Amino acid sequence: xxxxATRPWGQVSMMRxxxxxxxxxxxxxxxxxxxxxxxxxxxxxxxxxGDVSIGGVxxxxxxxxxxxxxxxxxxxxxxxxxxNLRAFRFVQTMVFAIEEINKSDALLPNISIGYRIYDGCxxxxxxxxVSMALMxxxxxxxxxxxxxxxxxxAIIGESDSSSTIVLARxxxxxxxxxxxxxxxxxxLSNRNQFPYFFRTIASDYHQSRALAxxxxxxxxSWVGALRSDSDYGNNGMAIFLKAAQEEGxxxxxxxxxxxxxxxxxxxxxxxxxxxxxxxxxxxxxGLDLIELTQQLNTHNITGLQIIGxxxxxxxxxxxxxxxxxxxxxxxxxxxxxxxxxxxxxxxMNTFWETAFHCEQTNTTGSEQAxxxxxxxxxxxxxxxxxxELRYSSNVYKAVYAVAHSVHRLLRCTPHHGCDRDLxxxxxxxxxxxxxxxMNEEHVWFDSTGATPARYEVVNWQLGPxxxxxxxxxxxxxxxxxxxxxxxxxQDAMIWAGGKTQVPVSVCSESCPPGTRKAQQxxxxxCCYDCIPCADGEVSNMTDSNNCEPCSEDFWSNAVKDECxxxxxxxxxxxxxxxxxxxxxxxxxxxxxxxAIVLFMMNKDTPIVKANNSELSFLLLLSLKLCFLCSLTFxxxxxxxxxxxxxxxxxxxxxxxxxxxxxxxxxxxxxxRATLPGNNMMKWFGPTQQRLSVLILTLIQVIIxxxxxxxxxxxxxxxxxxxKEKIILECNVGSAVxxxxxxxxxxxxxxxCFVLAFLARKLPDNFNEAKFITFSMLIFCAVWITFIPAYxxxxxxxxxxxxxxxxxxxxxxxxxxxxxxxCYIIIFKPELNTKKHLMGKMPSKxx
Numbered sequence: 028x029x030x031x032a033t034r035p036w037g038q039v040s041m042m043r044x045x046x047x048x049x050x051x052x053x054x055x056x057x058x059x060x061x062x063x064x065x066x067x068x069x070x071x072x073x074x075x076x077g078d079v080s081i082g083g084v085x086x087x088x089x090x091x092x093x094x095x096x097x098x099x100x101x102x103x104x105x106x107x108x109x110x111n112l113r114a115f116r117f118v119q120t121m122v123f124a125i126e127e128i129n130k131s132d133a134l135l136p137n138i139s140i141g142y143r144i145y146d147g148c149x150x151x152x153x154x155x156x157v158s159m160a161l162m163x164x165x166x167x168x169x170x171x172x173x174x175x176x177x178x179x180x181a182i183i184g185e186s187d188s189s190s191t192i193v194l195a196r197x198x199x200x201x202x203x204x205x206x207x208x209x210x211x212x213x214x215l216s217n218r219n220q221f222p223y224f225f226r227t228i229a230s231d232y233h234q235s236r237a238l239a240x241x242x243x244x245x246x247x248s249w250v251g252a253l254r255s256d257s258d259y260g261n262n263g264m265a266i267f268l269k270a271a272q273e274e275g276x277x278x279x280x281x282x283x284x285x286x287x288x289x290x291x292x293x294x295x296x297x298x299x300x301x302x303x304x305x306x307x308x309x310x311x312x313g314l315d316l317i318e319l320t321q322q323l324n325t326h327n328i329t330g331l332q333i334i335g336x337x338x339x340x341x342x343x344x345x346x347x348x349x350x351x352x353x354x355x356x357x358x359x360x361x362x363x364x365x366x367x368x369x370x371x372x373x374x375m376n377t378f379w380e381t382a383f384h385c386e387q388t389n390t391t392g393s394e395q396a397x398x399x400x401x402x403x404x405x406x407x408x409x410x411x412x413x414x415e416l417r418y419s420s421n422v423y424k425a426v427y428a429v430a431h432s433v434h435r436l437l438r439c440t441p442h443h444g445c446d447r448d449l450x451x452x453x454x455x456x457x458x459x460x461x462x463x464x465m466n467e468e469h470v471w472f473d474s475t476g477a478t479p480a481r482y483e484v485v486n487w488q489l490g491p492x493x494x495x496x497x498x499x500x501x502x503x504x505x506x507x508x509x510x511x512x513x514x515x516x517q518d519a520m521i522w523a524g525g526k527t528q529v530p531v532s533v534c535s536e537s538c539p540p541g542t543r544k545a546q547q548x549x550x551x552x553c554c555y556d557c558i559p560c561a562d563g564e565v566s567n568m569t570d571s572n573n574c575e576p577c578s579e580d581f582w583s584n585a586v587k588d589e590c591x592x593x594x595x596x597x598x599x600x601x602x603x604x605x606x607x608x609x610x611x612x613x614x615x616x617x618x619x620x621x622a623i624v625l626f627m628m629n630k631d632t633p634i635v636k637a638n639n640s641e642l643s644f645l646l647l648l649s650l651k652l653c654f655l656c657s658l659t660f661x662x663x664x665x666x667x668x669x670x671x672x673x674x675x676x677x678x679x680x681x682x683x684x685x686x687x688x689x690x691x692x693x694x695x696x697x698x699r700a701t702l703p704g705n706n707m708m709k710w711f712g713p714t715q716q717r718l719s720v721l722i723l724t725l726i727q728v729i730i731x732x733x734x735x736x737x738x739x740x741x742x743x744x745x746x747x748x749x750k751e752k753i754i755l756e757c758n759v760g761s762a763v764x765x766x767x768x769x770x771x772x773x774x775x776x777x778x779c780f781v782l783a784f785l786a787r788k789l790p791d792n793f794n795e796a797k798f799i800t801f802s803m804l805i806f807c808a809v810w811i812t813f814i815p816a817y818x819x820x821x822x823x824x825x826x827x828x829x830x831x832x833x834x835x836x837x838x839x840x841x842x843x844x845x846x847x848x849c850y851i852i853i854f855k856p857e858l859n860t861k862k863h864l865m866g867k868m869p870s871k872x873x
Contacts, residue, residue, distance in 0.1 A: 073118065077129075077141025079433050081426065082161040083121050084154065084184030084194060085114045087146040089314070091153065107148035113344065113418075114186070117208065118144055119374050120367070120419040121183055124426035127369075127465075134427075135434050147185050154190045158182075158197040180453045181206060181429040183422060187312060187338075188212035188259035195224045204454035206428060208421035211337065212258045213266055216475035223454045225472055227421040227428065229480030229505070231263040234336060234360050237482060237503045238308060239270035240513050241358070242334065248553045249534040250334075251304040252281040253295070253319065255312045256288075259338065264310045277534060277553030279304040284311060286318035300328050305532035308334045313342055320350040328353075332523040332530045335359030340485050341417055346495040351487065356523040360482035360503060365420030366466055417483075424470050424478070432456035480505040484513075488521045540567050540588035543574045560587040563750055580744075582751045593746070597755040598661050598823040598830075605661050608830050615654035615837055622845045623647045629852050634859045642693075642716060646686035647845070652679040653837040657830045669740040669757035674731040676833060677768035681727035683840060684775040684806075685720040690844075691782045691799050692719075727771055734764030745822075754822045773810060779803050798843045805839030 073083075088107035096102045125140045145157040161179050182198060182205045185191045191210035198205055199221065206225045207215075213232040215221050242250060252267070254260035264281065271278060279302050282295045299307065309316060316339040323329070333354055339345050340359035435456045461471040472478060484501035501515035522530055538544050538557035543566055545558045560566055560574035565583045577583055577590035584591050599605050626643065629635050635643070656679050659672040693716065738761035745754035759765040780803035813832040820828045851858050 073122070073142065073144040075125075075141045077139040079135075079138060080141040080143060080179045081121075081125065081429055082179040082182040082184075083118065083142060083144035084147045084157050084161075084182060084190075085117050085121075085144065086111055086149040086186055086190075087114050087118065089149045091148050091150045105148065105150065105153060107146060107150075107153070111149075113342075116374060116419055117186075117422045119377055120370065120416075120422040121426055122377075123367070123370055123373050124423045128427070128430045134430055135437070138433070138437065140430065143179060147190055149187070149190070151190060151193050154185065154193045155197060158194050162198060162201055162203065179203065180433065181457075183208065183425050183429075185210065187257075188215065188262075189257050191215065191224075192221075192258055195221050199223050202454060204429075204432075204457050206425040206457075208425050209418055210259075212262045214258055214262045216477065218475065221476075225425075225428070225454075225457055225476040227424040227470070227478050228337075228362060228418075229482075230475060230477050231259070231336075232266055233480035233505050234482065235263050235266035235310075236270040237360055237480075237505075237513070238267050238310075238334060238336070239274050239276060240503070241360075241484070242271065242276055242306065242308070243274040244513060244515065245529055246537075247306045247530075247532040248276055249304050249532050250276060250278055250306040250308055251299060251302050251331075252278050252308045252310070253284045253299075254281070254310040255315045256283040256285040257312060259312060260310050260315075263336065267308065267310065275552070277551040279534075279551075284315055284319055286315050292318070292322060296322055296326055296328065299323075299331070300326070303534070305330070305530050306332045306334060309339075310336050311339065313339045313345060317345055317350070320345070320353045323353045324349055330524055332532070333357040333359075335485075337361050337482070340487075341497045346487070346497075348495075351489070351495055354487055355489070355525065356521050357487040358500075358520070359485055361485045361497070362417040362421065363481050363483050363502075364499070365416050365423075365468065367416055367420060367423050368466060370416070370419070370423075420466075420468070424464060424468065427462065427464055428457060428460050428470060428472075429453070431460045431462050435459065484515060486520050537569045538566075538571065539569060540565075540571070541586045542566060543571050565590050579746050580753065594752040595755055596749075596752050596822050597663050598826045599663070600661055604823075604827055608661065608827065608834070609658065611834050612654050612657045612830075615834060615841065616651055618841060619647055619651040619654060622841070622849060623651075625849055625852060629859075632852065632859045634848050634851055641713060642686050642690050642720070643845075645720065646683060646690070646840075649679055649683040649686060650837055650841050653683055653833060657833045657837075660826050660830050660833075664742040664755050664757045666742060669742055670735055672757065673740055673759065673765065673768065674735065677731055677772065678724065678727050680772050680833075680836075681775060682720070682724045683837075684772060684779055685723040687799055687802070687840065687844070688723070688775060688779040688782070689716045689720055691779055692716075695782055695785065723775065727768065730764070730767050730771060734761055734768065737761055738764065740765075748821060752822075756822075756825065769810075773807075776803060776806050776810070780807055798847060802840045802843030805843065806836045809835045809839065 088109055089111050090109040091105045091107050093105050094103045121142065121144065125142055128134055129139050143161060145160065147154050147157055161182055180203070182194065182203060184205070185194055185207060186209040188210040189212075191205075191207045192212070192215065195205050195215070202223055204223045204225060206227060208227055210226060211228055211231040211234065213230045213235075215224055215226070216230050216232065250271075252264060254264035260283075268278060268281060280298050282298055284292055284295050286292075309319065311319060316335075323331075329352060331353075333356075335354075335357050337360055340357065341361040345354075432453055433456070436453065458472060458476075461469075463469050470478060480503075482503040483499045484503060485497045486500045488496055488498045490496040498519065500517075500519045501513065503513050505512060517529070521527065534551065534554040535544075535547075535556070538555070542557040542559050544555040546552055547554045547556060560583065563583055564574035564576050565587050566574045567588050574587070580593060581590035582593045583589070598608075600609060623644065626635050626640070626647070630640060652675070656672065656675040659668055659675060662668065740757045740760045743756055743758035745756055748754050780800065783797075783799035783803055809832050813828065816828045817825060817832075
């Protein structure tokens with residue numbers, strides 16, 4: 028008995044014998060003998076007369092065979108074998124629902140429902156014969172003659188989609204409504220081809236899209252796909268592939284698998300073995316799935332995460348220890364569990380009464396009678412999954428739908444615009460049924476003739492007792508918004524190989540933030556390389572297709588996953604360069620003040636009085652301002668600092684050069700005045716010198732005022748010089764104004780240099796023209812080199828170059844003009860006499 032417990036049901040000859048007895052028992056209980064239709068095999072037929080009759084087609088056997096025949100003799104009927112207890116439970120459900128309705132006073136009162144139930148044997152040929160039998164109008168008589176009109180107003184069946192299509196195409200022209208409890212092919216939703224077809228299960232359109240949603244949920248972008256080469260498999264897989272493409276899922280391979288084609292299946296197995304996808308979507312019928320698991324076991328191909336469909340994901344027949352090695356951890360969609368009140372007791376009593384002629388009651392005698400066969404019952408565990416009733420409830424709802432449609436027709440009257448012809452109008456009434464069963468299930472048909480799609484997510488696991496169980500780990504409800512349709516309890520799942528971690532199935536590893544996907548040439552979109560984002564671009568999500576550029580004030584960080592504020596750069600007081608320049612400026616100011624103090628203390632000495640002491644003091648004051656104006660170039664640019672720095676620089680330098688120019692003219696004119704008859708000196712007295720300095724400086728002031736009025740300098744964020752940082756600088760505003768200021772300073776400097784150069788060899792012991800020449804030479808050299816350095820220096824160094832030019836030219840003037848005088852005052856006071864200053868040196872020609 029323990030050996031037999033592991034063998035498939037179809038292989039147990041004793042079990043087939045009991046099922047045959049069971050079927051025959053139902054036939055014996057029928058009120059009338061049935062009429063056998065020519066051309067179909069002798070099928071187990073259950074029948075009962077009633078005012079309204081419902082046909083039923085169930086695959087009570089799953090295999091057929093036929094004896095060899097020739098054209099000279101009548102073909103023998105097909106022989107059906109390999110009993111299917113699950114289908115028998117569907118038969119029990121149909122009979123139970125009909126008896127429940129017949130006992131009801133609310134639904135079809137005083138109307139009895141009869142039935143005719145045939146075995147489809149899982150064969151297209153048998154399905155055609157059965158459909159003809161149901162439509163033939165042959166009514167059993169006492170004489171077993173076939174005559175009269177059929178009272179079958181609807182047909183319940185079949186289970187698989189291909190057989191259902193055969194049945195629908197055969198009965199459709201006769202307008203006989205057909206309700207399937209398990210056929211899910213989306214092709215049956217075509218109302219033009221199948222206007223009289225209904226089903227109490229959802230179309231595969233929803234299941235296929237749910238599969239894509241499930242695969243996407245776990246991040247599996249690289250999957251394999253197998254399908255049965257049937258209407259069910261081909262249509263369902265076509266919808267899945269389309270949905271997968273919409274979800275960005277790549278299918279490494281999509282192959283047909285059919286148990287009747289072993290050679291082709293070997294090639295498919297090789298594809299699976301060599302594939303890199305770790306997830307396999309198996310859109311297969313139950314028999315094909317059994318063959319697949321056997322082949323995978325034989326070739327030792329394990330470790331695949333199988334994603335299943337309702338055709339097999341909750342099938343007890345397939346759940347064996349051998350198949351669990353392959354299918355353990357499988358995940359898929361199944362019809363939701365349902366509870367039919369009273370059916371469990373009915374099913375068990377029917378089974379025992381029919382097969383073993385005893386009852387499961389509380390009487391001692393019957394208990395003893397049934398206990399003799401209890402070990403046989405445990406062998407098959409017939410009652411184990413009755414509480415789930417995933418698909419039996421669909422049969423139950425189908426029977427009730429027919430009853431409600433007939434009830435609606437019987438209540439209809441001609442003046443309401445409807446006909447009571449049950450034969451031809453039952454399908455129209457079915458489209459309008461909307462009821463709730465006694466088990467609180469709401470039933471109605473949508474525009475495609477199907478009920479709303481609701482699934483349980485089932486996971487193959489081993490229970491505490493070591494038995495395989497189909498654990499519900501989530502739900503999928505099409506009536507909800509897309510984002511809320513799939514709900515999962517991931518912590519309750521077991522994956523392939525008994526692992527608790529979600530398996531990974533990708534062609535390429537995910538690209539981290541800071542990178543983007545670049546598709547590999549010649550490969551699907553799921554195969555890609557991860558390319559770092561360019562500077563100034565970021566991607567802050569995993570598997571980004573593109574890098575997004577940062578806005579103007581932002582820049583990408585080191586890992587390119589976030590835009591951060593750009594570094595702001597300007598010359599500040601606290602940095603090393605700023606400190607050096609400030610110290611140099613202050614040092615120049617201190618030296619200038621020292622010179623002023625020294626000159627004030629020795630203002631009555633000849634060397635201070637010589638060559639106009641007023642101009643000397645004014646020059647020292649302007650040099651002090653030149654040193655100080657360099658400080659306005661340091662620090663963050665603002666409106667006032669931008670306006671002040673350039674205008675202060677321009678005016679102070681013109682004042683400085685004007686003083687130097689005045690001193691040069693005085694030296695030159697003083698020498699000319701010593702010539703006989705020359706009275707030029709009267710035009711270059713102190714008043715004229717002051718006036719010339721004022722006029723020359725006023726011209727620069729006017730230029731600066733015009734510049735500030737028309738287009739003044741302003742603070743500017745330079746984001747183009749450096750991409751990764753912002754340079755805060757002063758935009759000169761009007762370039763003409765800026766270069767006019769510099770040009771005027773340069774013009775005066777050149778003029779001063781030329782005059783000083785002409786007076787450099789005058790015959791004085793202390794000829795100031797020589798020192799002015801050197802100072803102007805330094806001044807011009809500094810500002811000539813300043814122009815290219817200013818243009819080419821980046822960022823804050825542009826400002827540093829400008830400050831350096833101001834300081835260098837200022838130090839040049841201070842040292843060249845005043846250092847010799849200070850030296851004589853401090854270290855050579857004996858030379859600070861009028862006699863020494865007036866001493867004549869050898870004359871040199873100009």
